[in-house]
Amino acid sequence: MADTAPAATESTTDLNLPLETVDPKVAELADAEARRQAEKIRLIPSENYVSRAVLDATATLLTNKYSEGYPGKRYYEGQQVIDQVERLAIERAQSLFEVEHANVQPYSGSPANLAVYLAFLEPGDKVMGMALPMGGHLTHGWSVSATGKWFRPIQYDVGRETGRVDLDQVRELALAERPKLIFCGGTAIPRLIDFEGFAAIAEEVEAILCADIAHIAGLVAGGAHPSPAPHADVISTTTHKTLRGPRGAMLMSREEHASALDRAVFPGLQGGPHNHTTAAIAVALHEAATEEFRAYAHQIVSNAKALADGLIERGFDLVSGGTDNHLILVDLTNKDIGGKPAAQALDRAGIELNYNTVPYDPRKPFDPSGIRLGTPAVTTRGMTPDDMPRVAGWIDAAVEAAKREDEPALEATAAEVRDFTSAFPLPGVAA
Numbered sequence: 001m002a003d004t005a006p007a008a009t010e011s012t013t014d015l016n017l018p019l020e021t022v023d024p025k026v027a028e029l030a031d032a033e034a035r036r037q038a039e040k041i042r043l044i045p046s047e048n049y050v051s052r053a054v055l056d057a058t059a060t061l062l063t064n065k066y067s068e069g070y071p072g073k074r075y076y077e078g079q080q081v082i083d084q085v086e087r088l089a090i091e092r093a094q095s096l097f098e099v100e101h102a103n104v105q106p107y108s109g110s111p112a113n114l115a116v117y118l119a120f121l122e123p124g125d126k127v128m129g130m131a132l133p134m135g136g137h138l139t140h141g142w143s144v145s146a147t148g149k150w151f152r153p154i155q156y157d158v159g160r161e162t163g164r165v166d167l168d169q170v171r172e173l174a175l176a177e178r179p180k181l182i183f184c185g186g187t188a189i190p191r192l193i194d195f196e197g198f199a200a201i202a203e204e205v206e207a208i209l210c211a212d213i214a215h216i217a218g219l220v221a222g223g224a225h226p227s228p229a230p231h232a233d234v235i236s237t238t239t240h241k242t243l244r245g246p247r248g249a250m251l252m253s254r255e256e257h258a259s260a261l262d263r264a265v266f267p268g269l270q271g272g273p274h275n276h277t278t279a280a281i282a283v284a285l286h287e288a289a290t291e292e293f294r295a296y297a298h299q300i301v302s303n304a305k306a307l308a309d310g311l312i313e314r315g316f317d318l319v320s321g322g323t324d325n326h327l328i329l330v331d332l333t334n335k336d337i338g339g340k341p342a343a344q345a346l347d348r349a350g351i352e353l354n355y356n357t358v359p360y361d362p363r364k365p366f367d368p369s370g371i372r373l374g375t376p377a378v379t380t381r382g383m384t385p386d387d388m389p390r391v392a393g394w395i396d397a398a399v400e401a402a403k404r405e406d407e408p409a410l411e412a413t414a415a416e417v418r419d420f421t422s423a424f425p426l427p428g429v430a431a
């Protein structure tokens, strides 16, 4: 207890003291995490660094307010300001993604997707999505998820040779199974998503098409990936990945689905929205509408391509042979090392990414064959395609060191990485 409880001084009851004073333990941990984020090359493709403005918005007194309902129709009084905050976030989402309707209240991507089921399906109805081991998300009907337990999942794959979605296979499966809801998008897809192709299939089988753009929302906003807006019935996205906002989510659609989605989020699934998060989403959307953000989105892709080239040159086997977006999936089979020991060694070498299954992975999900990496965070940090060959070199060196169990070599790489990252100010906190 002594370690975790704040010192019981009378000062903890003063509500105006800063965190460092009231709870030095938590303040220290937050500082330690900031240092860790500063020192590492962060390549987890679903992560980013938010701006100071986004951080500021999340730390406002908007967190104190309950506002169940929607702007103009609330169940609590005192919404003079909150309604304006939420309307601002909605209008910015509508304009940035060119959609008729936006709901900015989902707590995160998974509850947002669950709301889509609640809006359109009954328990036991069929849902079609990409299988998790192929790059899909848990919430697209994978067996361990509520979405796979309460609904009947039909899962499509990627081609064994191509590593890409085969729309003919998707169409055949859809025609045979007639799902009510189809998801496209996922968590480990290195290639463009053909929203128009998916929409044609959904229309043919009279299914609702949900484009889950959680990973690529920032690329879509910045014009670096085609938009699902003209094609999908529903767009689901998190706000904290390439979009570079706070942890949260949005659902967007044409007006015809607005009330079904709104009712599903509240009162269907959630209570009061997190208003400080809504404000920070509004800020992120404001930032994402700028020319600088367009350049950022395109640079994410050029960095990923440069990193992919650097890895291919060093003999790494990339699923689908490369990348069109922010994400790279590497099959380490030819390197004679599993994804997990590789990812753990890379972390010790200052390079943060995650182990991941590759399509048709012969190994177990807890010890798969691949690693997944991407460039949203390093691009925010200010790294350019010229920096990527060095990063690829460090990845190669660390993988080789891991195979030799050469801890000193991993430590040497970590020192080089620390030196390198010190040239890139930490977004959000640098003076």
Ligand SMILES: *Cc1c(COP(=O)(O)O)cnc(C)c1O
Binding pocket: 046, 108, 109, 110, 111, 113, 136, 137, 139, 185, 186, 187, 212, 213, 214, 215, 238, 248
């Ligand atoms: C990240 C992600 C989600 C879930 O988001 P959480 O905020 O982690 O719940 C849903 N779908 C896709 C495709 C994702 O990448």
